[in-house]
Amino acid sequence: MSFLVPTLAVLVSLLIAAIIILIIGQNPLKAYGEMIKGAFGSSLAWADNITKMTSLLLTGLAVGFGFRAGVFNIGAEGQMAMGGIMAVTVGLSLGNVPPAIAIPITIIAGMAGGAFWASIAGWLKAKTGAHEVISTIMLNWIAYHITNYLVAGPFAVGAGVPKSPEIAKSAQLPPLFTVQASTLPSSILIAIVAAIVMYIILDKTTTGYEVKAVGLNPYAAEYGGISISKNIVLTMAISGALAGLAGALEVMSVHHRIFGAFTSDRGFDGITIALIGQNNPIGIIFAAFLISSLRSGSNAMQTIGVPDDIIVVIQGIIIFFVAADRIIKTWIIKASSLGRKKSPEKIEDGEEE
């Protein structure tokens, strides 16, 4: 049952999106055909897809980990930006350091940046009860403006779009292999390792047990000797570290620099991914692949005149049905009881004959 709800939510949203595409006078079958081609049609499409999937997997893990502890971290966007900023700050000055040291240092800097940014919201929630949804949204905007400040001021380099310089070669992640002009990033391996580590933390460690206990019932957890406020800050820090890692890897393996809005809404996509993956790290791997495929595919849909914003509508409808999971559960119960009613009748009919 647990994966039935998100799966049905995805199918229903694709159906509704098809109707919307029909309304603007396009052929939904053709549009979805283009989408599949755009996501899986060539090795180039695959490289693009996997590149997108890397940061989506991490922001999905970030949001999902928060959900497990009952915290709605809507700030993965800002934490990813801070991760990127820290990775660039550190990565710029590592020219003489061998990659074996430069790469881990840059990664840790990015994770620390995200963890710090998320901890602010965690600390505010624990200390003053400030709702994390509003504080993380504000921290997103602040991170956005800080990025713009840095690429227009202290980090500014070159003409055209405000951007930072490239980080040192030694801090850049080498690609797994190169496909035409695109590359398959090695960062996907790090993201998958992060998912497995997350799975182990949640399922096999005391920290994971405490996080889940606070998420299920904070009062019972406190009665059982678990400090809620400590856990909220810790949860936010771990969650932010994952989003920060997404930002660092984006810098280290894709752009090698930052610019305004380099996170391109992937922090928000993390919410959809966590909900589809049911906050389970392994489920999140598949959910991230689904959303990265939709994203890569929607770019291809634009060529036949279907605006790629349809994917945002699809994500919205998926989340809507996951929120209202009782609607889908009722459908499932009705459908299965219909099936059950039919079969005894058939048997009776058979006996009469």
Add this chain to the structure above:
Amino acid sequence: MNWVEAIFTAFASPLFYKLTILSALPLVFAGIGGVFSEITGVTNIALEGIMKLGAFTAVAFTFLTGNPWLGVLLGMLGGLILAFLHAYVSIEWSANQIVSATALILIAQGFTGFLMKPIFGQEGQTDFVTKIPNVKIEAIQNIPFIGEIFGEISAFFYIALVVIFGSWFLLYKTPLGLRMRSVGENPKAADTLGVNVKAIRYFGVLMSGVLAALGGMYLAIGDIGQFQEQMPAGKGFIALAAMILGNWNPIGTMWAALLFGAAEAMNIQLQTLMVLPSEIKALLNLLPFVLTIIVVGGFVGRTRAPAADGVPYEKE
């Protein structure tokens, strides 16, 4: 001009006060919308999305019909429909209200982006359309200082006055208001007394849809005359902070909105009065967001949410 001089010049000019009021308008509408929803016990963090859809719908229909008032009417309908979705799953299906509202924000963002190309043939921003005209009152125009603030001002200002005092009267001076507040504080007790909890909550959430849409519309066809994709740029969430600081009361929300409006007005004034490099301007833009964090962090006095805020109600 140095910082201190610029700040004093700003405070002394009527323009600063006018900008404060105008910047507060979208927050007043959306914030009081939030009050209506939360006072009956349904959280609605989708204000940002409702503002966006309301603004876009109003601009699209003004573009198609040429009549901005028709645009306003249909914009309110757009907000109403989005709020209805939230009400339906929150009230009938005990959905997680935060998750449902997040969905609506995405749906609003997706829809406006998706329809931009077929309707306007371009992305990012729409064409300019007829704005809601300003209201000029000569008697006020002749008063020194005051006249420069209120002599000619957006019609949304007068709509806001009606909304602020009308909703205060409704919530605190009428039987319906009493029912709304009792449903938000203790739905079970209200139910026992024969109050229709579901109907009252639908009313609260739907009102939040109409009002938040008006807030978005002010930005689009009250202020600049077009819709831009990044609208309303976080104002829906700042409106929630205004609602919290205003203690879930329409008058309080108005004062809080004016405080946020003043921060925005100061930002605009400093950027025009002083010659600032672009990176400093980027930092000044932080002002309202930092202020919001300070407010929701409870550093500006404690407030208390309605007891049943965000808690689904189910009859046994």
